[in-house]
Amino acid sequence: xxxxxxxxxxxxxxxxxxxxxxxxxxxxxxxxxxxxxxxxxxxxxxxxxxxxxxxxxxxxxxxxxxxxxxxxxxxxxxxxxxxxxxxxxxxxxxxxxxxxxxxxxxxxxxxxxxxxxxxxxxxxxxxxxxxxxxxxxxxxxxxxxxxxxxxxxxxxxxxxxxxx
Amino acid sequence: xxxxxxxxxxxxxxxxxxxxxxxxxxxxxxxxxxxxxxxxxxxxxxxxxxxxxxxxxxxxxxxxxxxxxxxxxxxxxxxxxxxxxxxxxxxxxxxxxxxxxxxxxxxxxxxxxxxxxxxxxxxxxxxxxxxxxxxxxxxxxxxxxxxxxxxxxxxxxxxxxxxxxxxxxxxxxxxxxxxxxxxxxxxxxxxxxxxxxxxxxxxxxxxxxxxxxxxxxxxxxxxxxxxxxxxxxxxxxxxxxxxxxxxxxxxxxxxxxxxxxxx
Numbered sequence: 001x002x003x004x005x006x007x008x009x010x011x012x013x014x015x016x017x018x019x020x021x022x023x024x025x026x027x028x029x030x031x032x033x034x035x036x037x038x039x040x041x042x043x044x045x046x047x048x049x050x051x052x053x054x055x056x057x058x059x060x061x062x063x064x065x066x067x068x069x070x071x072x073x074x075x076x077x078x079x080x081x082x083x084x085x086x087x088x089x090x091x092x093x094x095x096x097x098x099x100x101x102x103x104x105x106x107x108x109x110x111x112x113x114x115x116x117x118x119x120x121x122x123x124x125x126x127x128x129x130x131x132x133x134x135x136x137x138x139x140x141x142x143x144x145x146x147x148x149x150x151x152x153x154x155x156x157x158x159x160x161x162x163x164x
Numbered sequence: 165x166x167x168x169x170x171x172x173x174x175x176x177x178x179x180x181x182x183x184x185x186x187x188x189x190x191x192x193x194x195x196x197x198x199x200x201x202x203x204x205x206x207x208x209x210x211x212x213x214x215x216x217x218x219x220x221x222x223x224x225x226x227x228x229x230x231x232x233x234x235x236x237x238x239x240x241x242x243x244x245x246x247x248x249x250x251x252x253x254x255x256x257x258x259x260x261x262x263x264x265x266x267x268x269x270x271x272x273x274x275x276x277x278x279x280x281x282x283x284x285x286x287x288x289x290x291x292x293x294x295x296x297x298x299x300x301x302x303x304x305x306x307x308x309x310x311x312x313x314x315x316x317x318x319x320x321x322x323x324x325x326x327x328x329x330x331x332x333x334x335x336x337x338x339x340x341x342x343x344x345x346x347x348x349x350x351x352x353x354x355x356x357x358x359x360x361x362x363x364x365x366x367x368x369x370x371x372x373x374x375x376x377x378x379x380x381x382x383x384x385x386x387x388x389x390x391x392x393x394x395x396x397x398x399x400x401x402x403x404x405x406x407x408x409x410x411x412x413x414x415x416x417x418x419x420x421x422x423x424x425x426x427x
Contacts, residue, residue: 001175001176001178002176002178002179002180003178003290003291003292003293003355003359005264006179006180007293008194009186009196010180010200010202010293011293012194012195012196013180013186013189013196013197013198013199013200013202013203013252014180014200014203014288014291014293014294014297015180015198015297015355016197017197017199017202017203017207018206018288018292018293018294018297018298019297020206020426021207021209021210022206022262022266022298022301024210025209025210025213025214025262025266026258026259027260028214029213029214029217029261029262029265030257030259030261030262031258033218033220033221034217034238034257034258034261034262035220035257035258036221036222036223036235037217038238038239038242038257039239040223040224040227040231040235041235041238041239043225043322044225046228047225066359070286108414128325148322149255
């Protein structure tokens, strides 16, 4: 086993060169290069974290703007609905007023017409009476040769007309 | 025939050979620092690791494959330390990363099948002189951090929280021994795992060679199954190379956690 057989003659060389080369490894690679490699990793991690944070901030801002837009949109919609409702109400009220005025006019016309019809009827009836009275007088004179006074004839005609 | 007898010594692969002679490297009596094949593979490991991490230094915002690979290794160590130690674990990333990657690359480079082109990889993590030193470094860090942060209060590590008072004289020595065994278990585990795997591969390869030399029948009966088994064991060894590096780094971070946070 050379490890033991050669121990006396080689241990100093082994230890010496190990210290030399492991020392170089430690000071040049371990102390000099590894921190830079790790620094690069840390930088990259930092950059990724910063980018993610920026993206998140941008998304939050977008959300906020969307929210504001939604609120405004809702307000606009409400305002538009209010205007529509108001216009509707106004239109309804106006048409109601107009309808009422028209109704009043029509009612008045109807009333006038009725009055006129009633007058005309009364007049016509009076005429018919007068004609009937005269006719009754004539008929009685002709048939019976009796002369009937006008008041009597009128009374008789009225009686007959009242009976229909 | 005897002269051509293939002789496979499974332990020969662990032999340390000075590359540029060893006489002029004698610093003092018994203290020789000859540049050996072991040192050469430490150099190669360091260079390959340097090139690997250098490829991850492009510092692009959107990483390429290479940069991604390096970053996932640093992230892996970072996560491990944060999970075991917490926020204070960050400052140990350079050390634990160096430790993990150095052991991992050494293990993997030692497994490269470069023998087919005449270069024999040397797995220096299969020497307890190496793993022992790494374990002692980790253990020293634990001791230094522990006494630096907690002073003599660090000794309360040996009295687990909630121990009844009469049990303290019994528990404390046991805890102390288990604490002192840590660097040995840490160093030996890696050394044994790496050596065992390489010995196993070498033994199986000797079966293949000897079986084939003994004739076609033995070659089919012994050599072929051994070869198939070697393929499987190679895959297993790749896994072990990663797991042992991970275990070393994980245990180091657990021990540092004891020093940072006590119990």
